[in-house]
Amino acid sequence: MKSRLLVYKKLDFLKKYSLKFLFISFVGIHIPLLGIILYLISVEKNEVTPLEIIILALILTLVATSITLFLLNELLKPLKMIQEGLDQYIQTKQLPDLPEHYQDELGQVMSKLQNTLEQLQHLLDEKHDLIALLSHDLRSPVNQIKGLVALLQDSEEELQQEYLQVMDGLCTQHATLLSEVLFMLKQEEENTAHKVFEYVDLIKLLDECIQEHHTSLEKKDVSVSLTSSVDNVQVNMERTFFQQAIRNLLENAIKFSFPKGAIDIRVETVSDQLQIHIRDYGMGFKPEVAHQLFDKFTRQGKKGTFNEPSTGLGLHLTKKIIEQHIGRVEASSEGQGKGATFTIRLTQWKSMSKTMDVFSVEN
Known part of the structure; x- marks a missing residue:
């Protein structure tokens, strides 16, 4: 499609x-005017007749009109591409390939339309995945519970x-899956609206997440330590979603910890980056x-040390949330049975003090 925009591309300097x-x-x-001027310059003045000037003007006007109509029609091709792309997407759900690098008003329209259609297709794919998930994973536990009741x-x-x-475990799995699916739907809805970002005390938020998981930590007799090399660190965040990302990572750590184990949460800075x-x-x-753990419905998901279920959504949600906060999340491990570390890297943060005092909380 892009090769059709030759004239539009040549005029991109405007x-x-x-x-x-x-x-x-x-x-x-000005083609007729320039043509007549060139003709008059190239011939002797006494050889030019009014009739010749009139005929030449008519011919040049016809040529200029044809060229102008052709070029204007070429200039309208981006509009035709937009119409064809929309028709193609409506009829076949196949994404068009509209150019996104032109700077004029129409170029910006094509770029925004392409991005909008790609986001719409992404949402449709998410919806289809959720429908497949709901049709299988939500129906299966219900049937199992019915069989167990019998x-x-x-x-x-x-x-x-x-x-x-067994029924209690199935109900817990069912509730966890519902919670994560509903949160994913809420996040997609919030993506279309304006999110309110504010600077929030990170240490206080982390401590709240630890306290929320007191029961599950106590059940496994797992201790949590929280240390920070930055005093009074504030992170620019949408609190609800960022807190959910931290919850997901903490729940993941608890799920795969052995009884009487430990979890270390450490906040530090590397250059201008908060980790x-x-x-x-x-x-x-x-x-x-490691990179597959953040895939949606990943096959790398497994049961925890107490057979806690995995939905394959938690880490995927976490990755999306952190990326929306202009950051990234990574996973690392030295191998099976050797623990794991999940690291969030952020750039939008500030500290009221640059001292290296250590703040520590023991669970």
Whole structure:
């Protein structure tokens, strides 16, 4: 499609679409005048007759009109491309390939339209993935619970407790999945609206997340230490989403920690970058699969040390949230059984003091 815009591309030095039309019209209007002037210069004046001037003017006007109409039609091709691209997407859901580098008004329209259609397609893909997830993973636990209820009614008393524990685990898995799906839908909805960012005390927020998980930490007898080499560090964030990202990483660390294990949360700076490290000493993973952990519905998901379920959504959500905060999140591990470290790297932060005093919280 882009190869069709030869004339539009040649006139890209004019930064306004209206100037392109004006330039072509100006050239078209002056072709007859320039032609007549050149003709008069090239011949003797006494050899020129009025009839010749009239005929030449008519011919040059016809030529200029044809050239001008052709060029104006070429200049309208971006509009035709936009129409064809929209028709193509509506009929086949195939994304057009509109150019995005032109600077005039129409170029900006093409760029924004291309980006909008790509985002729309991404949302549609997300919707299809969620439908597939809901149709399978939400229906399966319900059927399992129904089967267990039937077994429970006819089972001996010593088996009933076992069945009830299985049902409790299925309900927990069901609730976790619903929570993450609903949060993903909420995030996609919030992406279309204006988010309110503010500077929030990072240490206080991390401490709140630790306290929220007191029960699950106590259940595994896992301790958490929080240290910071930056005093009174403030991060520019949308609090609800950023806190959810921290929760996801902390829940992940707890899930894969061994009983009586430990989790270290460390805040530090490297150059102008703020880093948050969340390290556990649990199950770990093979180093070569680190990048796959953040894929949606990743196959690298596995059950925790207490058979906690994995939905394959938590780390994917975390990655998206951190990227929306102009940061990135990375995972590393020395291997299975050697723990894992998840690191958030941020650039939008400030500190009221540059001292290196250590702030520590023990769970």
